[in-house]
Amino acid sequence: MSKRGRKEEKMGRAPCCNKGEVKKGSWTPEEDKILVDYITKNGHGTWRSFPKLAGLRRCGKSCRLRWTNYLRPDIKRGAFSSEEEQTIFQLHSLHGNKWAAIASRLPGRTDNEIKNFWNSHLRKRIPNKNGTLQTNPPSKSTDIKFTLPPWENIRKEAEAETRLPMDPMLLSPATGISDGNNFLHEWGSGDEEPFQKHMDRDKVACLIPTPRPIKFESDSVVTVQAGPYFAGTSTSESCDQGIKEHRRFFKEEAEEITNAESQNSYEPENASDITLDLLLDFPNDGEYLQYV
DNA sequence: AATTTCATCAACCGCCAGGGA
DNA sequence: CTCCCTGGCGGTTGATGAAAT
Numbered sequence: 001m002s003k004r005g006r007k008e009e010k011m012g013r014a015p016c017c018n019k020g021e022v023k024k025g026s027w028t029p030e031e032d033k034i035l036v037d038y039i040t041k042n043g044h045g046t047w048r049s050f051p052k053l054a055g056l057r058r059c060g061k062s063c064r065l066r067w068t069n070y071l072r073p074d075i076k077r078g079a080f081s082s083e084e085e086q087t088i089f090q091l092h093s094l095h096g097n098k099w100a101a102i103a104s105r106l107p108g109r110t111d112n113e114i115k116n117f118w119n120s121h122l123r124k125r126i127p128n129k130n131g132t133l134q135t136n137p138p139s140k141s142t143d144i145k146f147t148l149p150p151w152e153n154i155r156k157e158a159e160a161e162t163r164l165p166m167d168p169m170l171l172s173p174a175t176g177i178s179d180g181n182n183f184l185h186e187w188g189s190g191d192e193e194p195f196q197k198h199m200d201r202d203k204v205a206c207l208i209p210t211p212r213p214i215k216f217e218s219d220s221v222v223t224v225q226a227g228p229y230f231a232g233t234s235t236s237e238s239c240d241q242g243i244k245e246h247r248r249f250f251k252e253e254a255e256e257i258t259n260a261e262s263q264n265s266y267e268p269e270n271a272s273d274i275t276l277d278l279l280l281d282f283p284n285d286g287e288y289l290q291y292v
Numbered sequence: 293a294a295t296t297t298c299a300t301c302a303a304c305c306g307c308c309a310g311g312g313a
Numbered sequence: 314c315t316c317c318c319t320g321g322c323g324g325t326t327g328a329t330g331a332a333a334t
Binding site: 024025026027059061062065066069070112113115116117119120121 | 299300301302303304305
């Protein structure tokens with residue numbers, strides 16, 4: 001049958017499966033076994049035709065999801081390690097809700113799993129404009145303290161590297177922090193003005209995605225928190241200085257990467273290197289460098 | 293002990309981009 | 314060049330169990 005003929009046969013978008021015949025809801029162990037056995041022997045082929053071939057009363061899309069998210073042999077189950085948490089924070093600061101991009105940097109973890117983990121655990125730890133955490137009263141098992149945000153570990157790690165030792169006076173907790181996604185949006189827009197106004201209005205420096213602590217000379221009132229997000233409360237002047245330093249930092253890192261790549265020797269080895277690697281994948285195809 | 297509230301996460305839905313005919 | 318199919322993605326829902334009252 002010609003495509004045009006098929007088009008005339010059924011107008012509009014064809015449903016991915018016959019809703020009346022497919023089963024929905026949780027998968028049973030029997031269904032899982034059928035799916036895994038079939039793929040092991042034959043591969044999945046075209047997902048659309050997979051359920052019929054495998055003998056499952058499921059939508060092909062549902063089969064694909066079940067396989068890619070839960071039954072694939074290379075899936076890593078269990079709790080996220082602190083290293084994985086840190087990596088997710090760093091990647092999210094760069095990519096936002098691009099779960100597939102984040103998952104591609106975490107072997108064995110799926111986008112769905114990371115998305116759920118972010119929404120149920122990590123998102124709560126990002127402070128909002130009031131300086132409070134985006135969370136209901138924390139459960140007993142959740143150790144959330146505004147004075148010790150999750151990226152504190154990263155700061156300590158970076159400090160240990162001694163590449164950018166922190167001035168102790170810069171480490172007091174930030175008290176007013178804007179939302180990182182807002183910042184990313186404004187940063188990505190390439191329009192500095194809204195960002196400046198935002199800072200002036202709230203007397204809040206910023207929440208800048210950064211893989212390592214940033215050191216800069218400050219006036220007497222600035223306080224700084226460093227990590228996946230760099231944040232601070234400050235006067236307008238010290239804000240400006242902080243941003244300048246931030247940009248210089250990124251520029252230097254980008255140059256480092258460029259140099260290393262030109263020697264064909266850059267191999268990401270840890271979370272920090274992965275983040276630097278990601279700078280080159282930043283939205284707008286690296287266009288962000290013009291603002292650095 | 294019973295009921296309500298909350299947190300978690302597996303699964304679904306709709307949309308989109310890429311590729312092939 | 315257009316149309317369609319497919320896989321992939323991100324947002325959302327709802328079932329379930331745990332915690333609180």
